[in-house]
Amino acid sequence: MSFVDARQIPEGTELTPDLAIVGGGPAGITLALALARTPIKMLLLESGGMDFDPATQKLYAGDETGVRYIPLDATRLRYLGGSTNHWGGWSRPLDALDFEKRDWLPYSGWPFPREELEPYFPRAQQLIEAGSFLYDKLAHGELPGALLPLGPGGMYTSFFQFSQWRGNKEHLPTAFGHRYADDLKRIPNLQLMLHANVTGVRLAQDVRWVDHLDIATLSGRKFKVKPRHIVVACGGIENARLLLASNDAIAAGIGNQNDLVGRFFADHAIPRDTATLVVFGGEIAPFYKTNLDARGAHFRATISPTERFRRGRQLTGALITVEQRVELDGLGRAAVDTTSAVLGTGAGSAHAYSLGVGLELTPDPDRRLTLTTARDALGMPRLKLNMTISDHDLARYRISLIELGRQLLAGKSGMLKLQRSERAEWLQVMDWGNHHMGTTRMHDDPKQGVVDANLQVHGLANLFIAGSSVFPTYGASNPTLNLVALTLRLAEHIRGLFR
Amino acid sequence: MMPSRRGAIGAVVAAAAGAAAIGYGGWRLFGRHYAPTTYDDLLTQLPDRDMAMPIGRAFLATHANFTTTQAAAALRARLHNRDLAAVSISEIARGELSVAGGWMMPATLLGLCALAARMQNRV
Numbered sequence: 201m202s203f204v205d206a207r208q209i210p211e212g213t214e215l216t217p218d219l220a221i222v223g224g225g226p227a228g229i230t231l232a233l234a235l236a237r238t239p240i241k242m243l244l245l246e247s248g249g250m251d252f253d254p255a256t257q258k259l260y261a262g263d264e265t266g267v268r269y270i271p272l273d274a275t276r277l278r279y280l281g282g283s284t285n286h287w288g289g290w291s292r293p294l295d296a297l298d299f300e301k302r303d304w305l306p307y308s309g310w311p312f313p314r315e316e317l318e319p320y321f322p323r324a325q326q327l328i329e330a331g332s333f334l335y336d337k338l339a340h341g342e343l344p345g346a347l348l349p350l351g352p353g354g355m356y357t358s359f360f361q362f363s364q365w366r367g368n369k370e371h372l373p374t375a376f377g378h379r380y381a382d383d384l385k386r387i388p389n390l391q392l393m394l395h396a397n398v399t400g401v402r403l404a405q406d407v408r409w410v411d412h413l414d415i416a417t418l419s420g421r422k423f424k425v426k427p428r429h430i431v432v433a434c435g436g437i438e439n440a441r442l443l444l445a446s447n448d449a450i451a452a453g454i455g456n457q458n459d460l461v462g463r464f465f466a467d468h469a470i471p472r473d474t475a476t477l478v479v480f481g482g483e484i485a486p487f488y489k490t491n492l493d494a495r496g497a498h499f500r501a502t503i504s505p506t507e508r509f510r511r512g513r514q515l516t517g518a519l520i521t522v523e524q525r526v527e528l529d530g531l532g533r534a535a536v537d538t539t540s541a542v543l544g545t546g547a548g549s550a551h552a553y554s555l556g557v558g559l560e561l562t563p564d565p566d567r568r569l570t571l572t573t574a575r576d577a578l579g580m581p582r583l584k585l586n587m588t589i590s591d592h593d594l595a596r597y598r599i600s601l602i603e604l605g606r607q608l609l610a611g612k613s614g615m616l617k618l619q620r621s622e623r624a625e626w627l628q629v630m631d632w633g634n635h636h637m638g639t640t641r642m643h644d645d646p647k648q649g650v651v652d653a654n655l656q657v658h659g660l661a662n663l664f665i666a667g668s669s670v671f672p673t674y675g676a677s678n679p680t681l682n683l684v685a686l687t688l689r690l691a692e693h694i695r696g697l698f699r
Numbered sequence: 700m701m702p703s704r705r706g707a708i709g710a711v712v713a714a715a716a717g718a719a720a721i722g723y724g725g726w727r728l729f730g731r732h733y734a735p736t737t738y739d740d741l742l743t744q745l746p747d748r749d750m751a752m753p754i755g756r757a758f759l760a761t762h763a764n765f766t767t768t769q770a771a772a773a774l775r776a777r778l779h780n781r782d783l784a785a786v787s788i789s790e791i792a793r794g795e796l797s798v799a800g801g802w803m804m805p806a807t808l809l810g811l812c813a814l815a816a817r818m819q820n821r822v
Contacts, residue, residue: 351791476801531757534750535802541746542787542808602796605803609791617801 206396213423217243220427223434225282227666234691236387245396248279262583269587281377289363289373291681298675304514307563311653320685328363332496345485351610354509362498401446433666436636455657462569468633469559476617480547488522517560517676641672744783755816757800
């Protein structure tokens with residue numbers, strides 16, 4: 201079935217699908233694909249078209265306060281495929297520890313362990329086109345180069361894999377909209393509507409059920425969708441906005457009786473040039489510096505704290521990557537030559553590299569999205585983000601770096617220079633992952649979460665949320681693979697609702 | 700101008716003597732000279748004092764309370780009957796590292812570097 205243009209839908213129309221999927225990003229598209237061979241009549245509502253449109257993108261504009269962050273209309277994309285239209289393809293499953301409640305990490309823990317997601321990873325890996333599901337298994341087979349020799353300790357070489365649009369000669373990551381457009385058109389039980397903006401989720405009188413969705417187009421057309429079930433999958437920022445802005449029946453917004461919607465916003469902090477890694481023996485193996493193909497995977501090494509070390513030192517996740525080769529200054533040369541001479545190794549051909557990292561942030565209720573009085577072209581309230589990063593998060597990462605430095609010396613393979621110590625120094629080199637998480641967090645207890653373990657909004661029988669906005673703790677891994685796996689699990693639950 | 704036969708023989712003899720001296724540990728004949736200090740038993744553990752000094756200066760820049768006599772006593776205790784390599788390896792294993800200009804190094808090695816820098820200041 202070809203895609204429908206919402207601008208052609210007659211004013212006042214009321215559509216009645218079994219399932220409305222709000223948002224055509226990786227979560228929404230995954231859900232539609234997963235429910236393709238079911239009798240469930242689906243309507244996927246996408247705000248944008250097939251390609252970037254400035255007027256639609258402007259609907260994302262908002263304000264930021266606190267720590268400098270990316271403008272809200274630049275950190276995501278609003279057309280079919282969502283932010284997979286600009287992602288880098290970096291993929292890695294969350295660690296088992298990321299799912300655990302940890303007494304030393306406030307608000308931590310998912311309502312289920314990683315094993316619950318395991319069955320969905322293979323299919324998720326196929327959908328993102330990241331090749332064989334290997335990740336840390338890559339360390340145990342043949343590689344084009346040697347692993348960085350580290351002495352015993354808390355850091356180890358782990359691996360990212362990369363989404364790579366098969367058959368695409370430019371080796372771009374999979375952009376879900378264009379990649380799956382034809383597959384979506386072939387789904388007989390799916391109607392996919394472009395340029396359809398959901399401007400309100402309207403509750404039934406008993407406020408325990410969603411009655412309908414208000415739809416508007418930028419051309420001024422308005423109509424309703426009255427589905428049996430709804431999955432909101434607009435991304436980690438917009439999911440919260442839609443719930444907060446749908447405040448006609450419940451003043452605080454839908455699912456927000458306990459003031460949680462929009463709170464706990466998270467992204468991965470990506471400070472650059474955080475340390476200098478010196479390899480005494482010369483060049484580091486190429487897969488630390490760049491993406492390589494081997495054993496059916498497009499991969500790159502990262503250095504990460506082990507689960508044991510994280511538990512012992514109470515650390516959040518960190519995935520350290522080699523950025524680029526750098527030159528040693530006089531002090532660096534003296535430190536390297538003196539240390540390597542004492543260790544009896546020599547470092548005449550030493551190479552030095554800058555290290556970046558992807559850092560997990562501690563859940564923080566004050567890192568949050570709120571509505572402002574400003575409105576977009578459709579009359580929707582705009583958002584303000586208050587961004588924070590705690591000194592504790594930076595200090596935790598420093599512990600991982602110090603351990604890495606120690607293990608390099610213990611392995612007599614190299615040494616480390618710490619580049620940042622003061623908060624201002626860290627903030628100066630801070631970048632962000634564009635990985636929006638946490639704003640409709642998952643928890644069995646409605647006082648601590650917006651959705652339950654089945655991603656159903658607490659207290660609303662037919663409303664579900666998909667995407668990384670439900671992640672209650674974030675890990676350091678990039679979210680796309682994980683949110684796709686979680687959406688496949690949701691698809692199974694929804695299939696059960698229609699049996 | 701071509702060297703004379705006598706000059707050429709002299710140069711060969713001198714080079715051979717130099718090589719022999721280096722080979723038998725006589726590098727001190729040609730090496731750097733430092734003013735004697737009361738800490739030479741410690742400073743001779745460093746592979747290269749000149750190289751150690753900038754590291755030591757970077758360390759001292761952030762350790763204003765570094766006291767030469769106290770530091771030397773602590774270093775002697777740590778190095779008692781052991782060489783610097785062995786001490787460094789056990790310090791690394793125990794995580795006893797210090798930082799100078801961001802560089803993470805075994806604590807005793809860095810203490811020696813600081814001592815070398817301090818002695819340079821005194822000469």
